[in-house]
Amino acid sequence: xxxxxxxxxxxxxxxxxxxxxxxxxxxxxxxxxxxxxxxxxxxxxxxxxxxxxxxxxxxxxxxxxxxxxxxxxxxxxxxxxxxxxxxxxxxxxxxxxxxxxxxxxxxxxxxxxxxxxxxxxxxxxxxxxxxxxxxxxxxxxxxxxxxxxxxxxxxxxxxxxxxxxxxxxxxxxxxxxxxxxxxxxxxxxxxxxxxxxxxxxxxxxxxxxxxxxxxxxxxxxxxxxxxxxxxxxxxxxxxxxxxxxxxxxxxxxxxxxxxxxxxxxxxxxxxxxxxxxxxxxxxxxxxxxxxxxxxxxxxxxxxxxxxxxxxxxxxxxxxxxxxxxxxxxxxxxxxxxxxxxxxxxxxxxxxxxxxxxxxxxxxxxxxxxxxxxxxxxxxxxxxxxxxxxxxxxxxxxxxxxxxxxxxxxxxxxxxx
Amino acid sequence: xxxxxxxxxxxxxxxxxxxxxxxxxxxxxxxxxxxxxxxxxxxxxxxxxxxxxxxxxxxxxxxxxxxxxxxxxxxxxxxxxxxxxxxxxxxxxxxxxxxxxxxxxxxxxxxxxxxxxxxxxxxxxxxxxxxxxxxxxxxxxxxxxxxxxxxxxxxxxxxxxxxxxxxxxxxxxxxxxxxxxxxxxxxxxxxxxxxxxxxxxxxxxxxxxxxxxxxxxxxxxxxxxxxxxxxxxxxxxxxxxxxxxxxxxxxxxxxxxxxxxxxxxxxxxxxxxxxxxxxxxxxxxxxxxxxxxxxxxxxxxxxxxxxxxxxxxxxxxxxxxxxxxxxxxxxxxxxxxxxxxxxxxxxxxxxxxxxxxxxxxxxxxxxxxxxxxxxxxxxxxxxxxxxxxxxxxxxxxxxxxxxxxxxxxxxxxxxxxxxxxxxxxxxxxxxxxxxxxxxxxxxxxxxxxxxxxxx
Numbered sequence: 001x002x003x004x005x006x007x008x009x010x011x012x013x014x015x016x017x018x019x020x021x022x023x024x025x026x027x028x029x030x031x032x033x034x035x036x037x038x039x040x041x042x043x044x045x046x047x048x049x050x051x052x053x054x055x056x057x058x059x060x061x062x063x064x065x066x067x068x069x070x071x072x073x074x075x076x077x078x079x080x081x082x083x084x085x086x087x088x089x090x091x092x093x094x095x096x097x098x099x100x101x102x103x104x105x106x107x108x109x110x111x112x113x114x115x116x117x118x119x120x121x122x123x124x125x126x127x128x129x130x131x132x133x134x135x136x137x138x139x140x141x142x143x144x145x146x147x148x149x150x151x152x153x154x155x156x157x158x159x160x161x162x163x164x165x166x167x168x169x170x171x172x173x174x175x176x177x178x179x180x181x182x183x184x185x186x187x188x189x190x191x192x193x194x195x196x197x198x199x200x201x202x203x204x205x206x207x208x209x210x211x212x213x214x215x216x217x218x219x220x221x222x223x224x225x226x227x228x229x230x231x232x233x234x235x236x237x238x239x240x241x242x243x244x245x246x247x248x249x250x251x252x253x254x255x256x257x258x259x260x261x262x263x264x265x266x267x268x269x270x271x272x273x274x275x276x277x278x279x280x281x282x283x284x285x286x287x288x289x290x291x292x293x294x295x296x297x298x299x300x301x302x303x304x305x306x307x308x309x310x311x312x313x314x315x316x317x318x319x320x321x322x323x324x325x326x327x328x329x330x331x332x333x334x335x336x337x338x339x340x341x342x343x344x345x346x347x348x349x350x351x352x353x354x355x356x357x358x359x360x361x362x363x364x365x366x367x368x369x370x371x372x373x374x375x376x377x378x379x380x381x382x383x384x385x386x387x388x389x390x391x392x393x394x395x396x397x398x399x400x401x402x403x404x405x406x407x408x409x410x411x412x413x414x415x416x
Numbered sequence: 417x418x419x420x421x422x423x424x425x426x427x428x429x430x431x432x433x434x435x436x437x438x439x440x441x442x443x444x445x446x447x448x449x450x451x452x453x454x455x456x457x458x459x460x461x462x463x464x465x466x467x468x469x470x471x472x473x474x475x476x477x478x479x480x481x482x483x484x485x486x487x488x489x490x491x492x493x494x495x496x497x498x499x500x501x502x503x504x505x506x507x508x509x510x511x512x513x514x515x516x517x518x519x520x521x522x523x524x525x526x527x528x529x530x531x532x533x534x535x536x537x538x539x540x541x542x543x544x545x546x547x548x549x550x551x552x553x554x555x556x557x558x559x560x561x562x563x564x565x566x567x568x569x570x571x572x573x574x575x576x577x578x579x580x581x582x583x584x585x586x587x588x589x590x591x592x593x594x595x596x597x598x599x600x601x602x603x604x605x606x607x608x609x610x611x612x613x614x615x616x617x618x619x620x621x622x623x624x625x626x627x628x629x630x631x632x633x634x635x636x637x638x639x640x641x642x643x644x645x646x647x648x649x650x651x652x653x654x655x656x657x658x659x660x661x662x663x664x665x666x667x668x669x670x671x672x673x674x675x676x677x678x679x680x681x682x683x684x685x686x687x688x689x690x691x692x693x694x695x696x697x698x699x700x701x702x703x704x705x706x707x708x709x710x711x712x713x714x715x716x717x718x719x720x721x722x723x724x725x726x727x728x729x730x731x732x733x734x735x736x737x738x739x740x741x742x743x744x745x746x747x748x749x750x751x752x753x754x755x756x757x758x759x760x761x762x763x764x765x766x767x768x769x770x771x772x773x774x775x776x777x778x779x780x781x782x783x784x785x786x787x788x789x790x791x792x793x794x795x796x797x798x799x800x801x802x803x804x805x806x807x808x809x810x811x812x813x814x815x816x817x818x819x820x821x822x823x824x825x826x827x828x829x830x831x832x833x834x835x836x837x838x839x840x841x842x843x844x845x846x847x848x849x850x851x852x853x854x855x856x857x858x859x860x861x862x863x864x865x866x867x868x869x870x871x
Contacts, residue, residue, distance in 0.1 A: 030516055219517035221510040225502050240483070247484035254488040261494060261502050280509055335489040342498040346508045353509070 031358035032351065034325075038318040038386060042360045043374055046381035047091045050388055053100035054087050055139070057107065061131050065111040072111040076186075076204040076293050077119060079376075080108050080153040082367050083184070086377045089370075102182075102384055103141055103150040107131040110156045121162040125175055125408065126416040128152075128162075132177050146402045148394040151182040151384065155204065157289040159185035161194040164288065169194055176407035182387070184380055186291050188313025195313060200383040202376060203315040206296040208368040214273035218302075225261040226341065227279035227303065228252070229272055230294075231287075232264075248308050249285050251334040259338060276301040280349070281327070281341055283308065296365045299325075302356045304349065306341070308334060316364060316379050318386070325355050522643050528623035529559035529639070530616060530733055533630050534608035536594040537569035539793035542576050542803055544630035549580045551634050557643065560621070564588045564608040575802045588615055596795040597711050602722060605629075609726055610753055610761075617736045617749055625733050627726040627764075631790055638785035641777040647743060648731040648768060649775040652685025652782070655700060656789040657718050684721065684728055684788075688780035694772055698781075699723045714794030721788055722762070728786075729764040730777070736767075745770045 034042055066072050066081055073081060084106040087093055094100050109124040135150075136142040142150065154160045160178050161169035170193050174183075179196075187194055188201035195201075232253035234244040241250060256262040264283070269275065276282055282298040286309035295314070298305040305326040307314070314322045322328075329340055355361065363374040371377045396402060406413065531552065535545055552561060565573055567589050577585060590608050595601060609627060616625065624642055628634060638651065687696040700721050702709065710717030734740040736749045746768050752761055765771055778785045793799075 217517075219513060221513060223506060223510070225506060242483040242486060247486040250486045251488065254486060255492050258492055259494045261499060280506065332487070335487055338494060338498055338502075342501040342505065344505075346505055349505060349509065350512055353512070 030354065032354045034320060034355060034358055034361055036317070036319045036321045041319045041382055041386075042316075042364055042379070044378075044382050044385075045373065046378055046385050049385040050092055050101045050381065051094040051099055052087055052090070052092050052102045052104055052381075052384075053094055053097040053141075054084070054104045054106060055135055057105070057131060057134065061107045061127070065108045069111060069113050071113055071117055072108065074207060075113070075117060075119075076206070077110040077155040078205040079155050079184075079186070079202060079367055080106075080110060082205070082369060083153050083377065083380065084108075085369070086371050090377075090381075092381060097139065097141055100141075101149065101388055101390070105131055105135055105150055105152055107152070109154065109162070118164075119156060121156055121164060123416065124156070124162045125172075125412040126414055128160075128175055129177060129412060130416040144396065145180070145390075145394050146396055147178070147181040149390055151184055151200075152178065153184045154178075155184075155186045155202070157187065158194040159183060159187040159199070160196075166288070172409065175412075176404055179403060182384070186315075187289060188315075188317070189290050189309075190311040190313060192311070198387065200380055201313050201315050201317060202380060203296045203365045204291060204293045205367055206293050206300075206365075208366045211273065211297070211300055211366070216274050216277050220278060222278055222280050224263045224275065224279035226256075226263065226281045226283060226306070226337075227275060228262075228264040228283035228285075229267060229269065229275075231266055234288075237288075244288065245286050246331060248331045248334055249287070251331075252283065252285060252308070252337070255335045256338065261338065273297070273301065276303045279303045281306050284326075285309065286312070286331075295326075299356060299365045300362045302353060304352050304356065306337075315376075316383065319379060319382065320361070320364065325352055325361070327352075518640060522640060526557045527643055529555070529557055529642070530621055530623040530625045531559055531561045531628045532564070532609055532612040532625060533561065533628050534564045534590075534605045534612075535569065535573060535630055536566055537572040538594075538795070539797045539799045540631070540791065541569070541572060545573065545576045546579070548628060548630045548632075548634075549577070549583060551636075552583060553580065554636070555639055557639060559584070560623070561585045562588065562612045562615070564590050564612050566590050566593050568593065572801070586615075588612060596713055598709075598713060598719060598790075599711075601713065606726065613736050613749070613753070616733050617738060620737055621733055623733050625731050625736075627729065629727050629788070631792075632727055633787040633789065635785055637778070637783070641785060642730045644777065645730050645732060645775060647735060647746070647773065647775070648729065648764060649777045650686045650694070650697075650765075650781070651728050651730065651777045651785045652683050652698075653725055653728040654784040654787045655682040655684060655721055656787055657682065657705075657720055683784060684725055685784075686774070686776040686781040688776055692776070692780050694774055694776050697724070700725075712795060713792050714797065719790045719792075721790075724763040724765060725788055726763055727788060731764055731767075743773070745773050 033040065036042075062081075062084060072078060084104070087104055087106075097103070107128060109127050110119045110121075112120050112123060114120060132142070132147070152160070154162075156162065157164045158166065158169035160174045160183050161172050162175065163169040163172055173193050174196055183196055183199040184202055185195075185199055186202055186204045188199070189195055230249075231244070232249045233241055238244040241247075244250070252264065256264060263275075263279070276297060280303065282294060282301075282303040282305055284292055284294040284298060284305045284307050286292070290309035290312040295305050295307070297303075306329060307322075307326050308329050308331060310331050314320070314326075327341065327344065329337060333340060360374045363372055364376060364379050367376050533545075533548065535541060552559065561583055563573065563577075563585055565587070570587075570589065573587070577583070588608075588611060590604075590611055592604065592607075594604055613625070615621075624645055626639070626642055641651065642649070682700055683698055684700050685698050686694045687698055689695045700723055702720055702723075705718050705720060708718050710719055735742060735746050738749075742748075747766075749767070752766060761767065765774065768774065
């Protein structure tokens with residue numbers, strides 16, 4: 001009798017475990033878990049792992065600028081606005097600066113737009129200096145570390161170099177006052193002046209509602225091999241040719257305009273998002289800067305991103321294994337792009353699609369309002385949490401100064 | 417100083433400052449320090465790009481902000497082996513999508529289809545039959561194709577089917593001929609389908625009966641949905657009314673009038689309530705189009721379907737068997753279908769006693785899964801057998817205009833230019849001779865005169 005009960009119990013346990021593992025297998029068939037060099041950290045919850053103090057700056061630095069130009073809420077640099085709003089309501093926020101691990105300075109440096117909608121970075125350095133001066137004079141936390149436990153969101157083309165032209169940006173370099181702070185920026189390129197070590201690279205802002213409004217059923221067959229919509233030549237700013245995108249986009253056009261496998265053009269179709277969901281590969285070549293919102297769109301729509309930008313640093317690179325998800329093509333290999341893409345084994349392509357189908361992957365690229373667990377806001381906080389605890393060298397001794405307050409172009413020193 | 421000298425100096429200095437001013441302004445305009453980025457509308461991509469070189473492999477280091485060379489390989493067309501590989505990749509991606517998203521909804525064991533197609537020999541039979549055969553070639557389910565045809569069409573149908581040896585076909589001969597008017601043709605088609613149903617009943621063939629008319633367009637989704645039928649199901653059929661030039665009128669009728677689909681084209685299919693049960697039917701209303709409907713096949717006018725079309729119904733073959741586990745809401749086949757010439761039923765719906773048991777497919781009829789169309793040539797049109805002209809043409813007539821005006825003048829066959837008309841003796845003339853002759857004829861008086869002189 002006893003034996004029968006034990007056998008029944010064993011059967012029951014086996015049945016239960018068998019069921020659970022079957023569900024796991026089914027789930028993993030559609031989507032694979034993502035683990036980068038930092039481990040399985042996309043699903044980490046930052047609440048309880050760090051505390052952030054948000055400075056209360058006068059509204060001329062933040063809310064007044066958005067009121068003046070509401071386009072700042074929808075362009076691809078809107079992360080600075082939404083990060084501020086998210087932190088104000090987040091459970092990681094603390095109102096007691098003594099217990100804060102990180103300090104956030106909310107200054108919307110990219111919210112100065114031309115009539116066309118392009119941000120002008122010419123006043124941004126002065127605005128940033130003015131904000132830092134205010135923070136340093138009104139609170140003592142800046143001088144304690146000279147900004148090493150402060151973080152800023154600088155999402156413009158070349159980050160804290162505050163210029164859209166690469167040469168000029170390199171000449172300026174990162175604003176001297178931000179030399180010790182952590183920068184949260186979209187720009188990322190290895191061995192580049194404008195990428196500081198310890199920066200957190202984030203995706204550009206893409207409006208989540210607009211994206212979710214264009215989702216098509218997943219059983220729609222993917223029949224486009226390679227898809228791209230955008231400029232190949234920037235005739236307005238680069239009339240001679242050869243400067244824009246370091247010639248890579250022009251090379252894509254000249255080599256593959258006659259290839260029926262490549263659905264590439266400069267049109268703006270109304271079905272842009274739907275077409276991406278019907279494609280296997282989506283090209284994400286560099287433009288004037290190496291990053292582009294196409295990466296976000298490709299990941300959300302399950303289209304394998306083909307990244308053509310040498311030495312680029314992709315968003316959340318320590319949490320997301322981009323090598324396993326996307327295809328990297330060197331700019332000099334663009335003429336052989338069709339050979340490269342068709343020589344990828346089918347199992348590798350199917351695996352990349354499974355990784356892209358993972359909902360945590362898609363969430364990590366977006367900035368939804370209100371925030372969802374695992375979205376880009378949380379990944380930023382996770383990145384900040386991974387940098388804790390602060391090294392003791394962060395705290396300066398009394399009288400020790402690390403920043404040069406008068407460095408930089410003379411124009412920057414004017415008050416804002 | 418003489419006034420001439422001063423004025424010329426004045427003019428020269430004006431021109432010089434104008435020239436220099438333009439140069440300087442261009443410098444400022446194109447320099448990157450200007451605050452406004454002027455965005456011109458995109459010019460056509462065929463602008464000459466002096467930087468493009470065809471080189472096999474570049475090796476210049478990357479310049480920051482410098483001008484780069486655009487490398488184009490010598491042969492920019494696709495490699496056929498790579499194109500084939502790309503298609504293999506696409507097909508494995510799509511079968512993976514099907515495995516993940518569609519197969520879970522289908523029964524684990526694919527069920528066999530019995531596809532009933534009436535056909536007959538006519539101008540467009542080869543087109544329609546071949547396109548249906550191609551659809552069936554990619555069908556991922558087992559099936560038997562039951563083709564019913566009158567005796568006179570057997571050879572033509574065999575010629576078409578000979579190109580598809582892999583298809584499993586069961587051919588039935590219908591005793592009778594196809595008439596020339598639309599209403600009578602649809603009647604005979606219905607009789608052919610009933611003949612197929614009788615055969616299925618007699619042989620006790622097991623499967624899902626699909627009425628696939630050869631000129632209809634079927635989506636593969638239709639067959640996926642049809643796999644899920646239990647007894648009898650109905651799908652939405654989009655009607656492509658052959659318009660005879662009346663497209664706008666049909667569109668306006670279909671969008672405006674009550675009782676139409678509102679989509680701009682008619683749809684025959686089930687109408688459901690919110691819980692997914694059939695509460696009614698969208699049927700075709702010929703009253704909207706009275707006076708414009710064609711009677712003879714191929715004449716001008718609308719070609720319209722019946723009230724319900726057989727093609728929109730899918731049923732389990734056991735419903736027509738003699739003794740089977742038939743639900744009690746289904747009539748016995750012999751009870752409703754009389755033997756002989758009478759049809760007795762308008763559509764498969766008349767086989768059931770209670771139409772609320774008919775299952776709606778395709779998200780309750782919201783998806784149009786197949787398209788009904790009847791493009792046909794005139795009933796008396798002539799066409800060559802198997803659409804092959806393999807004997808040379810014996811009678812050629814000269815064209816009024818030269819169809820190949822660019823033929824070089826070297827291809828010239830001498831002929832007498834005094835002939836006003838072509839010599840209709842049945843001698844074979846090459847096309848180039850004909851055209852060059854007409855070309856020379858149009859060349860001008862002088863040539864003609866010279867030739868006459870040569871003679």
